[in-house]
Amino acid sequence: MHSRDVFAADCPVRPIFDDITSRWATLVVGLLANRPHRFSELASAIGGISEKMLSQTLKALTRDGLVDRAVTPTVPIQVTYSLTALGADLATHLVGLVAWVDRHTDRIHEAQATYDEDTPVPPAVANRRRGGA
Amino acid sequence: MHSRDVFAADCPVRPIFDDITSRWATLVVGLLANRPHRFSELASAIGGISEKMLSQTLKALTRDGLVDRAVTPTVPIQVTYSLTALGADLATHLVGLVAWVDRHTDRIHEAQATYDEDTPVPPAVANRRRGGA
């Protein structure tokens, strides 16, 4: 039986979980689930990502054994990223979760709207993410 | 048909996805999946969480219609949090994902160790989260 105490502050699954659910990791995995991609392909396919974040995300994923990094020593070096078997397995869960959110996004938006109406004071909560100014 | 372009920078599922996969939200949902909890119960059950973060997480989840907040006006006020039907549905996916990570944590740790060995320069990557001195 597995099941460590996920609720313990030092539970080892937390950092890994953070890796794979990080803002960009999900999108990278989602893209690689279809087919291998080159660095620049990923960069242009994922709206709003910076090279730094892409590089960082890819490195973390590779380190976790979820993504495979293949270097082709052509004139301008070419690097292709793909999912490992482990990564592919994870991908199914991840895309499933994203699909769930996608399916329920409208309902959630309604809930948010209702909540914001019923909230007397200016909702500071609504500002989470998407930092203005 | 659903399926917005998840890869677009302004895709509306992103902020929601961030809400539910935030470090603490997953744990809160995981706990509420078993049974309703009071504020202080959650606070003590989740190792390392601060009141501020718990409050914030709970508020976001409630706003998203995933968690229900019930106030019992006893002498010392009593507040009980539970999952809504929507939240319960989400919980299955979430705990499934956590369980997956739990199942593969050892393998991932091996991958990390191997990666770190093969990496000549001191791995700055390894420091992500869990910030050491």
Next chain:
DNA sequence: CTGAATCCGGTTCGATACTG
């Protein structure tokens, strides 16, 4: 092309203290 390193602003987070 791929990616690492640096700089630096903004946001988030945690600890504490305080209110209802």
Next chain:
DNA sequence: CAGTATCGAACCGGATTCAG
């Protein structure tokens, strides 16, 4: 008990710059 206000520190993340 339940939660908010404030403060300071840590971190994230973007733009830029440089190297292989």
